[in-house]
Amino acid sequence: MPVTLGISAGPALAGDEFREYRRRAIFACGKLDPQNQDHSVLAQFPLVVSASQWSVLCRAAESLEVELLDAERRLLERPDLLGLLGLPRKFAREVRRIDAAACDSGPRVTRYDFHPTAGGWACSEANCDVPGGYIESSALAAIMAEHHPALETCGDPAGALCAALGCGPVALVHATGYIDDAQVAAFLARRLAAAGIEGVPCAPDHLRFDRDGARVEIGGSARAVRAVFRFFPAEWLPNLGRGAAWRRFFASLGVALCNPATALLSQSKRAPIAWQELGLETPAWRTWTPEVRDPRGVPRGERDAWVLKPALGRVGAMVSIEGVSSARQMRSARWWSRFLPRRWAAQRRFVATPVNTPDGPRYPTVGVFVIDGRAAGAYGRVAARPLIDWRAQDAPVLVAASRDDAPARVAPARGGLHVA
Incomplete structure (x- = not known):
C-alpha cells in the first residue's frame, strides 16, 4: 500500500484474530464501548508510522507544549483577556480569583492531534483538559503489536501517567454516569495497582478538601489522597453547585492536581486569539497549526x-x-x-490526505500524548471522511523499526486539518 508521509495502514487482522482482539479489548482491557450503533469502534488494522516520522511528531508535540504552558501562565496574569476564550461566566469568575502559582501542583497531560496533509504534518488542536485515549494507546496498542512482530508500540501513556502521579493514593475523578468515562477510571485504577499505587475512582462531589489535602468520601468511609486525576470536563465543574468543592480543582495546596481546571484556558479553540493579544511569539504553533x-x-x-x-x-x-x-x-x-x-x-481549512487501508481510503490522526513535557505515546483514529468525530475508529499506532523512509515535512505555516 502507498505510504503517506511515513504513515500507512498495516495488514488487517483475520476473522478469528480480530474476534480475539475484540474479546481481549473488552474483558482484559475494560474497553466497554467497542460498538457505536451498528458501527465498530475498533479498526481491524493498525496505523504504522516510521521511526523517523515518529521522532518528528514527538519533537513537535513537546515544542507545542512548552509554548502552550507559557501562554497559559501568562493568561492567568491577564484576567482582562479571559472574555476572549468563550468560558462559562462562573468559571471565568473563579479563574480571576485564584493564585496562578498554585496551579502547577501536579503533572500536566496534553494530547496533540497530528494529521498528514498534502504539504506535510499538521496539528489541528491540543486536548489540554481531559485528553482521552489511554486504553487505546496503551493496552490495545500492545495487543495489536503481538500480531505484528515487525512493529512496536510507540509508548505507554497510561504507564507514564501512573509514574507521574507519584506514590498515591490517587483520586480518579470522572463523570460516573458515562460508561466511556468510567472505563478510563477503572483502567487507570488497575494500572496504578500494578505499580503498587492505590487508585480511588470517584465522582467530583465525592472529594473533600481541607488545609492538609484531600480525601474521597463514599458511603460513609473516607480515604485520604495525595493526587487528583480529573477526567471530568472543567466547564462542567460550576454545575456541581455549592455543595461540591469544585473550586479546589483550580488550585489546591497539599494535593497534586492533574490537570488543574485552568487547563481549560488552553483547551478553548479561541486560545490563539488571546495569545495574539498577549503579543507572544509562538513559532511552533505558527509552524504546525492552522x-x-x-x-x-x-x-x-x-x-x-x-x-x-x-x-x-x-x-x-x-x-x-x-x-x-x-x-x-x-x-x-x-x-x-x-x-x-x-x-x-x-x-x-486545509486539505487532509487519506491513506489506503484494508477498508478503503481513511483519514488518520495521530494524537501524541505529552506528559510532564515528554512525548509518551499516541492515540490513533481513522475516519471515512476528513472529520474526526464519534464515527471515527480506534486504530492503534505502531512504529516501524526502520529509519529508511522519506524525510519529514512540515505543512506550510498556518496550514492544518479540519478535525475535532
Whole structure:
C-alpha cells in the first residue's frame, strides 16, 4: 500500500484474530464501548508510522507544549483577556480569583492531534483538559503489536501517567454516569495497582478538601489522597453547585492536581486569539497549526475556506466544514457563530490526505500524548471522511523499526486539518 508521509495502514487482522482482539479489548482491557450503533469502534488494522516520522511528531508535540504552558501562565496574569476564550461566566469568575502559582501542583497531560496533509504534518488542536485515549494507546496498542512482530508500540501513556502521579493514593475523578468515562477510571485504577499505587475512582462531589489535602468520601468511609486525576470536563465543574468543592480543582495546596481546571484556558479553540493579544511569539504553533480567528473576522466571500468550531467543543461535536457537514449543520453553525461569536472559533481549512487501508481510503490522526513535557505515546483514529468525530475508529499506532523512509515535512505555516 502507498505510504503517506511515513504513515500507512498495516495488514488487517483475520476473522478469528480480530474476534480475539475484540474479546481481549473488552474483558482484559475494560474497553466497554467497542460498538457505536451498528458501527465498530475498533479498526481491524493498525496505523504504522516510521521511526523517523515518529521522532518528528514527538519533537513537535513537546515544542507545542512548552509554548502552550507559557501562554497559559501568562493568561492567568491577564484576567482582562479571559472574555476572549468563550468560558462559562462562573468559571471565568473563579479563574480571576485564584493564585496562578498554585496551579502547577501536579503533572500536566496534553494530547496533540497530528494529521498528514498534502504539504506535510499538521496539528489541528491540543486536548489540554481531559485528553482521552489511554486504553487505546496503551493496552490495545500492545495487543495489536503481538500480531505484528515487525512493529512496536510507540509508548505507554497510561504507564507514564501512573509514574507521574507519584506514590498515591490517587483520586480518579470522572463523570460516573458515562460508561466511556468510567472505563478510563477503572483502567487507570488497575494500572496504578500494578505499580503498587492505590487508585480511588470517584465522582467530583465525592472529594473533600481541607488545609492538609484531600480525601474521597463514599458511603460513609473516607480515604485520604495525595493526587487528583480529573477526567471530568472543567466547564462542567460550576454545575456541581455549592455543595461540591469544585473550586479546589483550580488550585489546591497539599494535593497534586492533574490537570488543574485552568487547563481549560488552553483547551478553548479561541486560545490563539488571546495569545495574539498577549503579543507572544509562538513559532511552533505558527509552524504546525492552522490560523484561528474570531468568526467575525472571516470575510464573507472566504467562508468556505474556514472551519467553524465551538470554543469548548469536544469529540467533534458541531465542527462544521463546508462540503463535509450537512447543509443544515452549516446553517446552524453560521447562525450561532454570528449570534454568539465569542463561543465559536474559525480555523483556516486545509486539505487532509487519506491513506489506503484494508477498508478503503481513511483519514488518520495521530494524537501524541505529552506528559510532564515528554512525548509518551499516541492515540490513533481513522475516519471515512476528513472529520474526526464519534464515527471515527480506534486504530492503534505502531512504529516501524526502520529509519529508511522519506524525510519529514512540515505543512506550510498556518496550514492544518479540519478535525475535532
